[in-house]
Amino acid sequence: MVQLTPTPAYSLTLRLETSLDPTELGTVLQIIGGQHGQVDSITLIEKTANKILRELVVVAASRDHAEAIVNAVQSDTQATVLEVSDRTFRLHEGGKITVKSKHPLQGYDDLAMAYTPGVGRVSQAIADDPDLVHKLTIKSHTIAIVSDGSAVLGLGNIGPEAALPVMEGKAMLFQEFAGLDAFPICLATQEVDEIVATVKRIAPVFGGINLEDISAPRCFEIEARLQGELDIPVFHDDQHGTAIVTLAALKNALQLVGKSLETVRIVINGAGAAGIAVARLLRKAGAKDLILCNRRGILSVQADLTPAQQEFAVAQTGTLADALVDADVFIGLSAPGVLTVEMVQRMAKEAIVFAMANPVPEIQPELISNHVAVVATGRSDYPNQINNVLAFPGVFKGTLACRAPRMTAEMFLAAAEAIAALVSPSELQAAYIIPSVFDPRVAAAVAQAVADCGRSLGLARA
Numbered sequence: 001m002v003q004l005t006p007t008p009a010y011s012l013t014l015r016l017e018t019s020l021d022p023t024e025l026g027t028v029l030q031i032i033g034g035q036h037g038q039v040d041s042i043t044l045i046e047k048t049a050n051k052i053l054r055e056l057v058v059v060a061a062s063r064d065h066a067e068a069i070v071n072a073v074q075s076d077t078q079a080t081v082l083e084v085s086d087r088t089f090r091l092h093e094g095g096k097i098t099v100k101s102k103h104p105l106q107g108y109d110d111l112a113m114a115y116t117p118g119v120g121r122v123s124q125a126i127a128d129d130p131d132l133v134h135k136l137t138i139k140s141h142t143i144a145i146v147s148d149g150s151a152v153l154g155l156g157n158i159g160p161e162a163a164l165p166v167m168e169g170k171a172m173l174f175q176e177f178a179g180l181d182a183f184p185i186c187l188a189t190q191e192v193d194e195i196v197a198t199v200k201r202i203a204p205v206f207g208g209i210n211l212e213d214i215s216a217p218r219c220f221e222i223e224a225r226l227q228g229e230l231d232i233p234v235f236h237d238d239q240h241g242t243a244i245v246t247l248a249a250l251k252n253a254l255q256l257v258g259k260s261l262e263t264v265r266i267v268i269n270g271a272g273a274a275g276i277a278v279a280r281l282l283r284k285a286g287a288k289d290l291i292l293c294n295r296r297g298i299l300s301v302q303a304d305l306t307p308a309q310q311e312f313a314v315a316q317t318g319t320l321a322d323a324l325v326d327a328d329v330f331i332g333l334s335a336p337g338v339l340t341v342e343m344v345q346r347m348a349k350e351a352i353v354f355a356m357a358n359p360v361p362e363i364q365p366e367l368i369s370n371h372v373a374v375v376a377t378g379r380s381d382y383p384n385q386i387n388n389v390l391a392f393p394g395v396f397k398g399t400l401a402c403r404a405p406r407m408t409a410e411m412f413l414a415a416a417e418a419i420a421a422l423v424s425p426s427e428l429q430a431a432y433i434i435p436s437v438f439d440p441r442v443a444a445a446v447a448q449a450v451a452d453c454g455r456s457l458g459l460a461r462a
Contacts, residue, residue: 004062014055014084025054035072037065040059041056092165096165097172147163147184150214166212180397196225200226209234214238235407238274242277243278246354246356248434253376256373265289266328297323298316321340324344326347336362341363341367344372345371351371385437390419393446394445394446403462
């Protein structure tokens with residue numbers, strides 16, 4: 001197994017006490033480096049006549065790796081470790097989001113307008129003309145992030161309380177990248193009927209519903225029912241966000257190797273919500289030769305499949321290794337280590353590998369860099385990060401801007417095209433097939449493309 005790259009997700013603050021001897025700090029740094037850790041910063045806290053107090057920010061690759069670094073510093077140096085704090089947990093203390101007023105209450109005049117008696121005039125106006133709710137309340141720019149905690153990241157069914165930090169993080173992304181307000185709604189039920197009923201009851205407050213981390217196949221039914229029963233857009237990001245960004249990256253990767261979506265053979269490993277959605281959008285975009293695999297192998301017509309999986313059942317049987325023979329593209333939405341170098345070597349020339357399992361991909365990019373034309377992952381510490389944040393903020397912003405009651409596959413195609421187009425032909429290279437999540441152009445470009453598409457489809461109400 002290749003040594004994973006350290007990531008801020010496992011970063012620590014070490015408060016250290018050393019003597020005035022400068023070699024003590026040097027030994028600490030040497031020990032951390034010997035453990036393959038990274039020192040991001042050193043801050044001098046206090047210096048006295050006989051000791052120095054410092055804080056070191058140390059980045060590790062995993063929890064076990066972080067513990068090994070601390071143990072090595074404690075046992076192999078003269079420094080005294082006074083305190084160790086996990087920076088990720090510290091960031092989450094007290095939650096990551098808050099609700100703030102847009103207008104300060106500086107006196108009785110403000111209070112009379114913001115609340116009683118003035119607010120009654122606004123409520124009556126909305127009662128007389130319900131459409132005014134989009135202009136006079138938060139509804140026009142607020143998203144409900146709804147989860148039942150049944151399929152959270154790579155953690156599985158961990159429940160609504162444990163899902164809450166993820167949904168808070170999602171709310172941060174909506175605000176930071178699209179200027180939209182969002183709030184986590186973690187439900188203490190995993191019954192389809194109860195989830196649908198609950199979302200319908202809270203819908204008057206929100207301009208859109210972002211379904212998140214709900215396991216398949218229930219997620220398909222929940223989304224379809226809500227789309228049919230609400231007049232605001234409903235978007236399951238694990239499906240459509242993943243599909244949009246994957247298509248955008250694949251369009252550019254295929255352009256780089258001189259192949260077309262219509263002619264390549266694509267193998268998708270992972271036949272859950274994300275895998276099915278990616279397959280559907282790729283097919284909508286023109287892909288014709290698609291093979292999906294799950295842990296049992298190729299989705300074959302002979303297998304016991306869900307209705308969604310049956311859409312992609314083929315006559316061929318066999319394993320993932322069998323499916324990959326002469327394949328042009330591998331898209332992994334599955335589990336760590338399921339792809340081997342030998343499998344990759346049996347793919348077509350100028351192959352493309354998207355190993356998107358997180359935090360550990362289906363195969364480490366270092367193992368296949370000499371065997372394929374393009375590699376992408378879901379991690380930020382490798383080139384070509386395929387991250388949903390490139391899609392969902394702009395998709396919602398554009399949909400809300402034109403007040404479309406629903407999102408469509410055509411809007412998703414438009415979003416993918418907008419993302420792909422931000423990498424110019426002169427910039428396109430194996431290590432740059434998709435823009436950075438911090439590229440300020442992304443959300444605006446996606447929003448414009450989605451809004452324009454909504455208007456062209458006759459869905460716009462604004």
